[in-house]
Amino acid sequence: MDEKTLRIGQLAGLAGVSQDTLRFYEKHGLLNPQLRSEAGYRLYSPADAQRVSFILSAKRVGFTLNEIHDLLALEVTRDEKSCEDVKRFVDEKLITVNQRIQEMQRMKNSLQTLSNACCGGDEPATHCTILEVLSAHGDAELNLQGAV
Amino acid sequence: MDEKTLRIGQLAGLAGVSQDTLRFYEKHGLLNPQLRSEAGYRLYSPADAQRVSFILSAKRVGFTLNEIHDLLALEVTRDEKSCEDVKRFVDEKLITVNQRIQEMQRMKNSLQTLSNACCGGDEPATHCTILEVLSAHGDAELNLQGAV
DNA sequence: GTTGACTCTAGACCTTACTCTAAGGTTTAT
DNA sequence: ATAAACCTTAGAGTAAGGTCTAGAGTCAAC
Numbered sequence: 383m384d385e386k387t388l389r390i391g392q393l394a395g396l397a398g399v400s401q402d403t404l405r406f407y408e409k410h411g412l413l414n415p416q417l418r419s420e421a422g423y424r425l426y427s428p429a430d431a432q433r434v435s436f437i438l439s440a441k442r443v444g445f446t447l448n449e450i451h452d453l454l455a456l457e458v459t460r461d462e463k464s465c466e467d468v469k470r471f472v473d474e475k476l477i478t479v480n481q482r483i484q485e486m487q488r489m490k491n492s493l494q495t496l497s498n499a500c501c502g503g504d505e506p507a508t509h510c511t512i513l514e515v516l517s518a519h520g521d522a523e524l525n526l527q528g529a530v
Numbered sequence: 531m532d533e534k535t536l537r538i539g540q541l542a543g544l545a546g547v548s549q550d551t552l553r554f555y556e557k558h559g560l561l562n563p564q565l566r567s568e569a570g571y572r573l574y575s576p577a578d579a580q581r582v583s584f585i586l587s588a589k590r591v592g593f594t595l596n597e598i599h600d601l602l603a604l605e606v607t608r609d610e611k612s613c614e615d616v617k618r619f620v621d622e623k624l625i626t627v628n629q630r631i632q633e634m635q636r637m638k639n640s641l642q643t644l645s646n647a648c649c650g651g652d653e654p655a656t657h658c659t660i661l662e663v664l665s666a667h668g669d670a671e672l673n674l675q676g677a678v
Numbered sequence: 679g680t681t682g683a684c685t686c687t688a689g690a691c692c693t694t695a696c697t698c699t700a701a702g703g704t705t706t707a708t
Numbered sequence: 709a710t711a712a713a714c715c716t717t718a719g720a721g722t723a724a725g726g727t728c729t730a731g732a733g734t735c736a737a738c
Contacts, residue, residue: 389684389685390684390685390686391683391684391685399726400726400727401684401685402726402727402728403725403726403727405686405687406725406726406727410725419685419734420734421685421686421733421734421735422685422686422733422734423684423685423686423734424685424686436660439633439636439637440637441725442630442633443630443633443634443637444592446724446725447724447725448724453660454659454660456644456659456660457659468644469645472641472644472645473645475641476638476641476642476645479634479637479638479641480638482590482591482634483631483634483635483638485587485590485591486591486627486630486631486634487631488587489587489588489591489627490624490627490628490631493620493623493624493627494624496604496616496620497617497620497621497624510605511602511604511605512584512601512602512604513577513580513581513584513602537714537715538714538715539713539714539715547696548696548697549715550696550697550698551695551696551697553716553717554695554696554697558695567704567715568704569703569704569705569715569716570703570704570715570716571704571714571715571716572715572716589695594694594695595694595695596694
């Protein structure tokens with residue numbers, strides 16, 4: 383009604399989440415639409431919508447809602463100290479993301495090998511599991527040090 | 531005692547998870563060590579340990595325990611039908627993994643930009659948030675179609 | 679002027695993935 | 709031979725991230 387605002391159902395539809403989820407995010411401080419209609423309906427601005435988009439993206443990448451809350455709260459000001467803090471926090475997240483990308487790549491290779499090796503080839507595999515693929519191309523050499 | 535088997539505490543230590551977690555995985559069919567000592571202690575073979583390694587890796591990559599269960603159950607036999615099924619399933623997972631890798635890359639770029647732009651440069655940023663970075667380099671153009 | 683689609687709040691409930699507790703048996707070291 | 713460190717089971721409890729329900733107000737259309 384106001385300008386380019388969306389009501390909760392519209393935003394939920396666009397974002398592919400439920401209205402409950404949007405209210406849940408609001409309750410947990412990840413979102414807070416400033417506007418309300420006369421009747422008390424939430425009105426989401428384009429900035430709010432972008433925020434939702436970011437939240438979902440960060441979630442898919444493996445951040446928890448708490449971490450996303452912290453990411454959203456990041457704000458560099460003239461204050462030198464805050465600047466340091468932000469850099470440290472962000473660089474930490476970067477390390478995590480890089481590790482996860484590498485692990486993803488390994489998983490991708492394993493899946494690809496499984497897909498290639500097992501089907502449609504000239505030489506029909508007689509027996510093949512993902513664990514065998516992993517040991518075959520050496521990735522999974524019992525690197526049991528999950529705890530970094 | 532037997533050969534190269536590990537008791538639950540040893541495997542848990544190596545894998546960086548709790549003993550409870552290993553029993554939990556067993557209860558949910560992701561793991562089932564065949565051997566027990568006289569006293570009824572679980573004895574994990576190297577293959578069991580590899581399985582644990584796979585589970586943790588797959589988890590970090592974003593698969594749920596249910597999905598991991600299915601991945602572990604994949605087994606290509608001479609049976610043509612099973613082969614088709616496996617390929618379909620694996621290719622589906624490959625698509626997911628690829629999407630996630632791309633999203634990770636975008637998140638990495640955003641974090642990198644934030645890290646670079648906000649600190650230590652000659653030109654001190656006066657104001658900068660992750661959302662502003664995102665809109666600045668165009669990634670987050672309200673692509674609100676999270677639901678594929 | 680009322681039917682149907684939409685929104686509100688508060689609070690109960692659910693799933694996933696553990697984590698802890700209790701009550702007890704085993705193994706090793708002293 | 710007994711304490712300390714290990715293992716067993718069954719079942720209750722927890723945290724994260726929603727999801728559902730009830731009861732009620734709102735808005736557009738017929």
